[in-house]
Amino acid sequence: xxxxxxxxxxxxxxxxxxxxxxxxxxxxxxxxxxxxxxxxxxxxxxxxxxxxxxxxxxxxxxxxxxxxxxxxxxxxxxxxxxxxxxxxxxxxxxxxxxxxxxxxxxxxxxxxxxxxxxxxxxxxxxxxxxxxxxxxxxxxxxxxxxxxxxxxxxxxxxxxxxxxxxxxxxxxxxxxxxxxxxxxxxxxxxxxxxxxxxx
Numbered sequence: 001x002x003x004x005x006x007x008x009x010x011x012x013x014x015x016x017x018x019x020x021x022x023x024x025x026x027x028x029x030x031x032x033x034x035x036x037x038x039x040x041x042x043x044x045x046x047x048x049x050x051x052x053x054x055x056x057x058x059x060x061x062x063x064x065x066x067x068x069x070x071x072x073x074x075x076x077x078x079x080x081x082x083x084x085x086x087x088x089x090x091x092x093x094x095x096x097x098x099x100x101x102x103x104x105x106x107x108x109x110x111x112x113x114x115x116x117x118x119x120x121x122x123x124x125x126x127x128x129x130x131x132x133x134x135x136x137x138x139x140x141x142x143x144x145x146x147x148x149x150x151x152x153x154x155x156x157x158x159x160x161x162x163x164x165x166x167x168x169x170x171x172x173x174x175x176x177x178x179x180x181x182x183x184x185x186x187x188x189x190x191x192x193x194x195x196x197x198x199x
Contacts, residue, residue: 012180027173060087065086067130072156084142085130090117090118097118104123166181
């Protein structure tokens with residue numbers, strides 16, 4: 001699913017937890033993670049999905065953001081566009097899932113025990129659309145991480161080195177790779193939130 005569960009109590013997900021979260025059969029990796037150089041087309045792909053989702057959902061969209069490594073210029077990434085869709089209540093699937101499915105999106109993950117967090121895949125562009133409820137503390141954390149990497153080259157480079165080192169290892173699932181990045185992600189989020197609090 002590729003988002004770190006960045007709450008302080010997070011421990012890596014077991015295979016049983018990964019399989020329980022997936023609505024469909026989870027894709028096994030059983031190898032290294034493929035990272036590619038930053039592609040300036042990624043923001044354009046996000047904008048296309050942004051427009052499509054807003055057409056499908058109308059005024060129910062509280063916020064829609066390009067997140068993850070593809071949203072950070074100059075950062076290597078898996079070529080998957082991460083998106084954060086904020087809705088009034090992510091657990092109330094009846095208010096948004098039928099419209100998204102009609103637009104070609106497919107629910108692949110449902111995590112009611114972690115911020116009522118579903119993930120959908122797109123009809124053509126490879127995306128992970130993470131849905132959270134307005135007011136979730138994860139929203140601030142995800143956006144602080146992205147914004148810090150966009151404006152702090154040293155931490156972006158540190159994160160990239162960490163990603164490259166971990167990506168070269170063998171992983172059963174991509175989630176295992178994401179979990180392995182938790183320490184560096186937490187450290188960067190802590191810096192970003194501390195800087196915000198100091199303003």
